[in-house]
Amino acid sequence: MTTLLAGFATLCQAKRTTAVYQVTPQPRTMGTVKANPYQLTSSTAIIVKDAALNNEAGFLRQYVKEQTGITLADKGKGITLKLNKKIKGKEDYTLKVRANGVTIEASTPAGIFYGVQFLRKSLPIEQSDTVSIPAVDVTDGPRYHYRGMELDCGRHFFPVETVKKFLDVLALHNMNTFHWHLTEDQGWRMPVPGWPRLTEVGAYRDQTVIGQNAGIFDGQRYGGSYTRQEMEDVVAYAAKLHITVIPEIDMPGHMLSALASYPELGCTGGPYKVGQQWGVFDDILCAGKESTFKFVEDVLDEVMAIFPSTYIHLGGDEAPKTRWQKCPLCQKRIADEHLTAKNGHSKEDALQGYFMSRMEKYLAKHGRKMIGWDEILEGDVDTSACIMSWRGMEGGLIASKKGHDVIMTPGDYCYIDHYQLKNSPVLNIGGYLPLSKVYSFEPAPESLPQSAKDHIIGAQANLWTEYVYAPEMAFYQALPRLAALCEVTWTPAADKNYDNFLERLPLLEKFYKLLGVKYCKTIE
Incomplete structure (x- = not known):
């Protein structure tokens, strides 16, 4: 009798929870089904039909344990991950x-990974013995194949642990590109063989100036750099999350550290x-010296050895052009290359075009391939160069019509170093970019011809760090x-709904707490 009572008590204490399909980003199609739910327990196992999916299975096992406390079984039935070449999109699932179980299918491991993310974000963040997962059919995939975020580690240096945490956050949001800004006037962050002073001096x-260039300084030496091994570690970690790391070495400007x-x-x-302070400086690389190009090529050789990305960002x-106008070597280069002023741009602008x-x-x-900010359109760059449009959308629209692939990142919608609250508790660089305005962003205006729309490959959030000096503030x-x-880059434009997004946001915020990252709790 005592044993029976103990067993009954244990049964009563068993914690049952339910999955909720309030996921961000919203999937392409989702339909509930009149069928019994699947019961996820410690008897559930992940069935992998292809060894190429072991990485994705590992993440799913980790997520379930972190969120519910349930350790999945090593053998048995339950959740099947399966490659299916009939699914067309590389990231679709x-x-x-x-x-009788959960099945995720995709043509690639990346697609499986996004299916895992959907399932993960549906599960409760609550200690459970059993999670009831309602019957559902989901068909999903991204609107754009470039979904990115930039982190400026030049103005303020962030350790590898913080960079990896950012990658975890990107994965949670189905983002697939991390733009790593590694050099700035205020600091050089990567070693280059043969050029040791870049990290000995330039880092x-x-x-550092206090406030918004008030002319008052803190008197404290500041800096840091990554080792090659640390950068390779970041690249490897990102690859497991199906995130491509695109490094940026900005040139010919923003080079005071070099x-x-x-x-x-x-x-x-x-x-x-x-x-030591923020802004734009007259001193840039000399385009008249061959030694400058030797330096840049050595830097790029090391960049390409570490980062396997197709694209390299060259700023x-x-x-x-103040120095170039007075530099005899730059003027000689202009003459030798027969560079002239045209279309409202100076011969020195043409020299930058030559450089890029x-x-x-x-x-x-x-x-x-090169990615560059929209200023590079002022020179004669090949259409293989991808344009990152930051000074509004106009540069990107022009570039797309010329046949360049374009990543939209206009400051008015994508610069998340701007204030998100009118009465902010923290000092920012300026601007005002509330959550609602980010959500309203449309990377490819309806008026754009379809041939040009096809060249808008995605969008990106940029986090410049003049006033973002600590990891907590970066996440905030x-x-x-x-x-x-x-949601702008994943969900079809016609399916976006800001009110519905706000209803789903509290569930996503639970993941921010689980990851241990700060976020802005006030919505304007």
């Missing part, structure tokens, strides 16, 4: 739940200092605005 500034390390790379020969923005085009060809010779700036952009 189907998910089917019935009383550190003597002090000039402070090697003054001979500038037009005047210096002396130069690693940037090309905010490069004043030469580097684009160097990447192409190694099987890579990103979240939940990244959730809005993930």
